[in-house]
Structure formats: C-alpha cells, structure tokens
Amino acid sequence: MLSVRGLVKSYGPKQVLQGVDLDLEAGESLVVIGGSGTGKSVLLRCILGLEAADAGAILWQGAPLAGQRARFMDGFGMLFQHAALFDSLPVWRNVAFRLLRDMPRARARAIAIEKLARVGLGPEVADLYPAALSGGMRKRAGLARAIAADPRVIFFDEPTTGLDPIRAATINDLIRGIVDETGASAITITHDMSSVRAIADRVALLDRGRMRWQGSVAQMDSAEDGYLRDFVAGRARPMARGLP
C-alpha cells in the first residue's frame, strides 16, 4: 500500500539516503532499524512530506503520494519520539486534536476518553495537563492521539525512548495489540531490539543510506549478515568502519 523507490536525500555534501527502497503491505507492521545517524528519521520525514527528497518516489496505493497527500494525511497517525503533546492543552484535547476539526466537542471528547482507555489511562487523566503525566503516561497519551482518528497507517518514532524496560514492554505490547485489532499498517523506527521482537512482522535494516537487509524476526535471528548480527546482539564494531 506504501512503496518507497530509490529515495535520495543529501544535506550539502552529506548523502544520507542513497536510494532507499521499501514496501509496506496492508496490515503489516514493519520495523526499520539502523545505527544512530543512519537516516531513519530523515526517511520518516520524507515519507510524511516534512522534507522534500532529492530524488525517488513515494507511492501510496500505486500512485505518487505527492498528488494525494491530504487524503494520506487524513488516514495516518503518528507517535512522536517524545510524545510531542501540546503542554497548553489538557490531555483529552491533545488526543482529540484532529477530531475537533470535524466533529462536535462532546463527541470528540468521548472518543478521546475511549482511546485513552484503550491505552490504559482512565477518564481522570483527560483533564490533566501533560506536565502532570509521567513519561510512560505521556507516551500512552501520544499513542491515544495517534489512534484517535482510526488511522490506516501509523508511524512510531522511537516509541520506547526514555522508558524503563517494563514501561517499554507495555508500550510495545500496546502497539502490537492496536495494530492487530485495527488492521492498520505500521512503520516503527527504533534501535530497541525489544521493540523489534514485540512489534515487527518484518524488519528492515538501514545502513549507509540503503536498505541493507529485510526479513522476518525469525530470519533476522538466523541471518548471516555480520553487521545485522552485531546490531541484534549489541556487539561493538571496529571504529574503522566509519560509524557516525
């Protein structure tokens, strides 16, 4: 349903994406892994239209995304790395942010409370301000916002960053559960291997501007690619490889 073909993006002399190819099937959960600074966030920003790629194509349901971006944006949800809640708005209005454009306030609030419940936050949280929430609660609220409009595609940017292992596992389980029950497609970018194992139907390894390897979690565990094996095991590699 979403295809990336030959995506190229440079900043001055720095070539970040050097011809990235990627496919996301309907209902699939794809996790993109890769070392720090390999361009995962740049890839995500290009797909979302927050950055213009230098070359390449992004296709949505077979047609260039550029010509149907408004429709695409109506059908997508996003969980930002640090939840990115608006501090000046109560939690329910953060969750209902997009809904409030199109529906009466009472209906939007009811949906926000329902989505908060889905991520394990009670109605008493609805009127709190983000500053009153713990890191784990902020992530949950961000997740509730991501699913508020029943998206067909959800992007998760480093969903477990800053969380302890138990809270990270809870967020991973919520993401997997939501993807399963809604049938949405998901792209997650992360270097947290626990997220990969909990969330991924398919894993794609971005390295030096290209997709180096793709496969299932089971294939990842038996892959022969040396860099992938070191990445999965968290083993140090010689600096001579030129890691950023």
Ligand SMILES: Nc1ncnc2c1ncn2[C@@H]1O[C@H](COP(=O)(O)OP(=O)(O)OP(=O)(O)O)[C@@H](O)[C@H]1O
């Ligand atoms: N706006 C920008 N201007 C210049 N360089 C940029 C810009 N955005 C990203 N870069 C560079 O592109 C490279 C890839 O960055 P990106 O944030 O996509 O990495 P990442 O894989 O998401 O890393 P991390 O896992 O650490 O978040 C980095 O070297 C970064 O410095």
